Amino acid sequence: MEKVDWWNKAKEAGLETGWFPTVILAQWQLETGNFTSANLLNNNNIAGQTWQPYMGTALKGTARPAAEGGYYIKYVDPVVGYVDFIKKNRRYAGVRLQSSEEGQIRAIAAAGWAVDPAYAEKLISILNRNKTQGFTLKEEDLSMVLNFDEDWQWKQLGDSLDGLYRKGLISDYKWVERAYTRRMSFSELAWINTVVAARQNGIEV
Structure with missing residues (x-):
């Protein structure tokens, strides 16, 4: 190939x-x-x-x-x-x-x-x-929904985001719900991680 x-x-x-x-x-x-x-x-x-x-x-x-x-x-x-x-x-x-x-x-x-x-x-x-x-x-690559087919993978992602929400590092619970309902995309996860990293380093966003 x-x-x-x-x-x-x-x-x-x-x-x-x-x-x-x-x-x-x-x-x-x-x-x-x-x-x-x-x-x-x-x-x-x-x-x-x-x-x-x-x-x-x-x-x-x-x-x-x-x-x-x-x-x-x-x-x-x-x-x-x-x-x-x-x-x-x-x-x-x-x-x-x-x-x-x-x-x-x-x-x-x-x-x-x-x-x-x-x-x-x-x-x-x-x-x-x-x-x-x-x-x-490309934009179309990032906009694709994550395709985990194992329940534990989606649960682990949802639990991780839930923990970040409870610590105040994520302000909108909808992101947790998108993980639990298997609707999160590459770009959304990347954006969330960027925001979390900034807040962990004392940057207000």
Whole structure:
């Protein structure tokens, strides 16, 4: 597939996970060496996800590099597998609550996706290079409603916003209701997070 095809798939994955498609595309590129890695070819594994024994042998892929140990997860479809991995790992639940691309990238790194201490900086570099090639967020991307299909994801988002409302960091309860009723968009969540961050830093908005 061409890069633009992966970009379209990143948009689909973004709707499922709440991650910016620009961040997803950059991660896929880094983890696969621009979609050329043996892991992607042999395991349909697009982001270096590691197999764990509880997953069963059917998902056990090829061995990871000797320095890292373990095995990759083997998927039928790389994008479906990627989305499923994110949804099932609550350690990454805070990523979608970040209001910027860089914020999401740093949250991914902080949650331990990779051991490389320069992981975030490498992703940001790819992200910025992609922007010069036209792979940027468009208004229609941001206006799309988040497409979480797990009840706990929407509840966790709603509970988080409810907590911020009770602390006075969100002044209108309608945003909490939009989360609980599964009607919140990328742009709305990004705006809320920006306002909350400002208020947490003593800025009156």
